[in-house]
Structure formats: structure tokens, C-alpha cells
Amino acid sequence: MKNKFKVNFVVNVNWFLKSILVAILLAIFIYIGNKQLHLGIDNTMTGYIGLIAALPTAYLWIVRERKKEAEIEYRERELLNKYEEMYQNKVIELTKFYLESVNLFFSDETSKAGAYALNGLIIDWINLSRLYSDHLEECTAKISQTASVLFSKPQSMDSKIVTELLLNLLRYNKNSSRGIAWYESKFENITIGLYANESHPGHHIFRNVFNNQYIEGIKFENSAFSELEMMKIHANYSQFIKCDFRATNLQDSILVEANFNNSMMVGTNLSFCIASDATFDNVDLTNADFSHSNLIGASFKNSNLTGVDFSGAVIKKTDFTGACLKNAKFEGASIENSYFNDSDITGIDLKGDELDGSQIYNLRFYGTEPTDDIKEKILNGKLQDIFKLYKSKQNFETETLPF
Structure with missing residues (x-):
């Protein structure tokens, strides 16, 4: 040559x-x-x-x-040839280590040691991707593959491994043009929010790491994210079951078909979100903010929506069945073909005619279910007048409405 x-x-x-x-x-x-x-x-x-x-x-x-x-x-x-040769040698080395770690992980006697080895292997792949950026796609695939092995047997990982794994994956995901495949990922009992316990473990480290993250398909259960900054996340089809989002900032996020059932979301900021077909059933959303959000097809069954701000939101085929909507704000909201059956609308700021076309069976306010005659007047825009009369009269059922 x-x-x-x-x-x-x-x-x-x-x-x-x-x-x-x-x-x-x-x-x-x-x-x-x-x-x-x-x-x-x-x-x-x-x-x-x-x-x-x-x-x-x-x-x-x-x-x-x-x-x-x-x-x-x-x-x-x-x-360049030497550089490529060094990369291929490192890949061979890590692949060999991967096979050994997997064997350890799936052995009952050494599963925890295997978990630590696989977690360390993910860190090695992350470091390799930084040194060899032209092989980023391959490194990302290896990281996702290794993480999926860990998630296949979560009982073998202690909380330290899980928390470190999540942090490393999120940091890599944010700095990489190739996203992690999260669909096999499931995290349980992660405590990284401010209210996790008195010592607030991990809160400072995780404070902003979720911002602008693509975490579609990820699964969390019994985990705490309170007071974290999670703006502009892409969490379509993700699950956050029984999680703590108190005072968390999720503004401008995309949450299509996301599941937040049985969670605590008091004071959560969900303004300007796309949450179509998302599920918020049995959730405490007291004083949460959904202003200017897309809630088409979303479900809030049996949830506490006291004081929630829905102003400017798009509410179409949205299900509020059994929800408490006391003092909720709907100013400027677009409401169409939604479900308010068995819900408590005491103190909401609607005129009433906005509910025309929606289902309002067994509607309640001030502890009373209105008659069909009163429902008709509500749909004719007299809801605020009815509220005033309810407040001023002790026994409204015997009164004659002055309309």
C-alpha cells in the first residue's frame, strides 16, 4: 500500500x-x-x-x-482504520461482558450481581457513544437492549440501581439525537419528588432532567414526581399509575392516551397540554391547571376536580362522570358532547347553555339533584341565577324559580 x-x-x-x-x-x-x-x-x-x-x-x-x-x-x-478497529474491539469486549452479565442476572443466586453488572454496562455504552458519535445509533440500540433485560426482572434490582438507571437513561436520552426505546421500561416505587420523604432523596438531581424528554410508552407505578420540572415531555401511551405529581410542572406536554389513574395531582400544572384520550380516573386534581389544553376524549371519572382551571380548554367527548367539579373554571372553554353524569358542578362558572348536547344525568350541585324543569333552565343559560338562589334559600326544592 x-x-x-x-x-x-x-x-x-x-x-x-x-x-x-x-x-x-x-x-x-x-x-x-x-x-x-x-x-x-x-x-x-x-x-x-x-x-x-x-x-x-x-x-x-x-x-x-x-x-x-x-x-x-x-x-x-x-x-480512521485504527479508530474503527478500537471501536470494534470495544464492542466485542462489551458484548462478551453482556452475555456473562445476562447469565448472572437470570441466575437466582447471582441476580443482584448481574443487575449491577448490566447497569454498569449501560454506563459503558453511554461513554462509548460519546467517544464514537458516528456509532450513536448502534450504541443507543445496545443501551435499550440492556435496559430491557433489566426491566424484564425488576425484582432483582434494588432502589439504588433503579434510580441510577433512570437518571442515566434520561440524561442520555436528552443529549442524544436517538431516543431510548421505553416501551419495555417499568419503574416502581421511584421516590424522586420533593414530597417523597423528609430527606427528599434525588430531588435536586432530577429537578429538571425530565424537561423536553421523549418517554413514550414508559411505565411508572407508586412513584413520586412532586414539584419536578417536567415541561414539554412527550409521554404518549405512557402510564403513571398511583403516582405523586403534587405541584409538578407538566406544561406544554404531549400526553396522548397517557394513563394517570389513581394518582395525586394537587396543584399540577397541565396547561397547554395535548392530552387527548388521556385517563385521569380516580385522581385528586384539586386546583390543577388544564387551561388551554386539548382534552378531547379524556376521562376524569370519579376524580376530585375542585378548583381546577379548564379555561380555554377543548373539551369534546370528555368524561366527567362521577367527578367533583366544585368551583371549577371553564371560561372560554369549548365544551361539546361531553359527559357530566353524576358529577357535582357546585360553583362552576358556566352559564349552563354550554352543556347543551352533553349528558347531565344525575347532575348535582349544593348537595341536591335538580329536577328536569331546573335542568331545562340550566341548558337555557340560567345556571348562575340558579346558583344564587340555591345559596340564598335553605330549602330550594319548595321555591318557585322567578324565570
Whole structure:
């Protein structure tokens, strides 16, 4: 390879002799022109020798520079080959270690040791992806593969491994153009929110790591995210069952078909979210903020929605069956074909005609189920007048409405 490379850049004798001939002819032409036209150029031997030597010298300089460039390119190729060879050797090493760790992980006697080994292997792949960024896609696939093995047997991981694993994956996911495949991921009893316990474990580390994360399909259960910044997450089809989101900021997030059933979400910021077909059943959402969110097809069955801000939200085919909507705010909300059956709407700011076209069976306010006559008046926009009368009268059922 090296000998062939040198031959390609030896001086071509024919071109060299041609350059000398051209230089001599040029010198003769200048000499004759100077003599006949009286140009005033000094006819010295040194000048003409320099003129004759200039063109061959330029040719030799070009050949030398091209040879230098080719040598540099050759060395770069050698370094690149060496770089690739080092990467492949590291892959072989990590693959071997992966097989050994998997065998440890699925053995009852050594499963915990295998879990630590696999977790360390994920860190090795993350570091390798930083050194060899052109192999980022392959490294990401290996990270997802290794993580899926760990998630297949979560009982073998203690809380320290799980928390460290989640943090490493989230950090890698944020800094990588290739996202982690989360659909096989399930985390239980993760305590990283402010209210996790008195010592707030992990809260400072996780404070902002969820922002702008793509975590579609991830599963959390009995986990705490209270007061974390989780803005602009993409969590379509994800599950957050029995989780603590008190005062968590989820603004501008995409939560299509996400499941938050049986969670604690008091004071949670869910404004400007796309939460179509999301499920918030049996959730305490007291004073939460859903303003300007897309809630088409979302479900809030049997949830506490006291004081929730739905202003400007899109509420279409949304299910509030059995929900407590006391003092909820709906100003500017678009309500269409939704379900308010068995719900308590005491103190909401609607006129009432917005509920026309929605189901309002067994509707309640101020502890009373309105008659069909009163329901008709509600749908005619008299809800706030009815509320005033309910507050002022002790026994509204015997009163005659002044409409």
C-alpha cells in the first residue's frame, strides 16, 4: 500500500522536460521581444537563467505539495482504520461482558450481581457513544437492549440501581439525537419528588432532567414526581399509575392516551397540554391547571376536580362522570358532547347553555339533584341565577324559580 502510494507521486520526467522546454522558449521570446521593441528589460544571464528555472521549479513544488497532501490523507485513513478497529474491539469486549452479565442476572443466586453488572454496562455504552458519535445509533440500540433485560426482572434490582438507571437513561436520552426505546421500561416505587420523604432523596438531581424528554410508552407505578420540572415531555401511551405529581410542572406536554389513574395531582400544572384520550380516573386534581389544553376524549371519572382551571380548554367527548367539579373554571372553554353524569358542578362558572348536547344525568350541585324543569333552565343559560338562589334559600326544592 505504502509503495504504491509513493510511485503515484514520483516526478514525471516527460512533464519535467516539457516544462524546461517551455521555459526556454519563453525566455527566447522575451529576449527577442525586448530587443526588437526596445522594452528596456535588462538582458542579463542571471535573469534568463532564473526565468528558465522558474517553471520547472514550480512543477517540482506542486509535485511535492501534492505528495504532502496525499501523505496526510493516507495517515488520516490509517488513523480512521485504527479508530474503527478500537471501536470494534470495544464492542466485542462489551458484548462478551453482556452475555456473562445476562447469565448472572437470570441466575437466582447471582441476580443482584448481574443487575449491577448490566447497569454498569449501560454506563459503558453511554461513554462509548460519546467517544464514537458516528456509532450513536448502534450504541443507543445496545443501551435499550440492556435496559430491557433489566426491566424484564425488576425484582432483582434494588432502589439504588433503579434510580441510577433512570437518571442515566434520561440524561442520555436528552443529549442524544436517538431516543431510548421505553416501551419495555417499568419503574416502581421511584421516590424522586420533593414530597417523597423528609430527606427528599434525588430531588435536586432530577429537578429538571425530565424537561423536553421523549418517554413514550414508559411505565411508572407508586412513584413520586412532586414539584419536578417536567415541561414539554412527550409521554404518549405512557402510564403513571398511583403516582405523586403534587405541584409538578407538566406544561406544554404531549400526553396522548397517557394513563394517570389513581394518582395525586394537587396543584399540577397541565396547561397547554395535548392530552387527548388521556385517563385521569380516580385522581385528586384539586386546583390543577388544564387551561388551554386539548382534552378531547379524556376521562376524569370519579376524580376530585375542585378548583381546577379548564379555561380555554377543548373539551369534546370528555368524561366527567362521577367527578367533583366544585368551583371549577371553564371560561372560554369549548365544551361539546361531553359527559357530566353524576358529577357535582357546585360553583362552576358556566352559564349552563354550554352543556347543551352533553349528558347531565344525575347532575348535582349544593348537595341536591335538580329536577328536569331546573335542568331545562340550566341548558337555557340560567345556571348562575340558579346558583344564587340555591345559596340564598335553605330549602330550594319548595321555591318557585322567578324565570
